[in-house]
Amino acid sequence: MKSLPLLCLTSLMLMGCGANNTAPGTDVPGEKPSTLMRTLETGAQLIQSRPPVDAISTYLDGFHFYSGDKNGQMEAHHYVTILNEDVMQAVIYDGNTRDARLMGVEYIISERLFKTLPAEEKKLWHSHQYEVKSGNLIAPGLPAAADKTLMSRIVNTYGKTWHTWHTDRDKTLPLGIPALMMGFTGEGQLDPALLADRDRRLDVNTQDIKRERQDLEARPVVKGTDVWQHGEVIQLKRVNDAGEHGHGETRYFGTSEQSQQAKE
Template sequence: MMSFKPINSIHQHLCAFHVYSHDRSRHVEAHHYCKHLSGEFHQCVIYDSDKPDAKLIGIEYIVSERVESGLLQLATKSLVPGAAADAAEQPAMLELQKTYGKTIHTWAIDISPELPLGPPNLMVSYTADGQGPPEEMVRKRDEEWGQDTATKKELRKGYLPPYEKVEGADEWEKTGRAVKFSVEEVALR
């Protein structure tokens, strides 16, 4: 008998955008399917869409302390309309606002859509206005999900406390340096 207990314990779907740590011109829509191991720690599998043929493109570990933005959306597509969806997502956004993710994409879906070739990539989220994905990506997602990112952002200002970044987080903003994984062949031990 097969068991799907780990998969069946996934209880949250978030839709966000990620950008490559080393190339801020490459943005990817990312559908997170998450399990909360505790209020302070979530683990997510990431797909390129919410469709039945979605491709598994990465993983993310989310730990406490995140960003006031409309880009992260609780995926309530047509299940809960309008204001009800906003109210339903408030507890999740309050919990996620002050978190950081360790996000690795194992499939560079934007340059190799057929197969997961090459090394994994460290992905990052956006930490300020103006860093987000191209407007057409956000518009496409909003149309598909019946949501409005700009309205969400304004609504969240009413209930999310001001964001204060933890010292040492998002070091790339200070250094201008990024992480890129590379493949290295070594002697077998």
């Protein structure tokens, strides 16, 4: 899309809009940074380059829930890098302030790439059609025209999301096993109180955004994704196996299915 570079520039210029108003909900144990640490931090900022960080161009705000637990819902602040026409990647925080906690990551791919994935891989991904068309996924601060262009690129994409710090459960440290997250696919699934609180803080109206996006072309969701709708739960469990990435006998975090195979 020819307008994509301009869109990225616009997004970068406007990343500050709608930010600095959602602080993390939990405290991190530990002493405040010393003067020495602050001095080192300032020096590093002036001297070292950060190409992967500087490549982040877009801020998106939406909602996730745990695969297998639709009541385990939370707001997720995405900071997105556009790698190419078919792949984006996002770091996810529990707020949009300087001290926000890094909750996890999301990989976003086009419909074209998603169709090429094996059936078992597709089960790890969720569709974005409803999130976009409903107005639940927003780009705070973007002008309406830029928002429309961006969302036209996202509406038919698919995401794979892992949360590594479960701050919604009042955990002050990133404890436990990473969790596979899913996205909402229909009305009545997202807690209205979460949505209302988001709209208030970011000064947006989801229903107005929804009306603005009704003419976006949303193709039918590809079969094999959003498997939670069919009662299939995928989460990690500890098993004694090297796993697909292992080199010998190790402790491996596998899926529920792999755990059962190990027992057999």
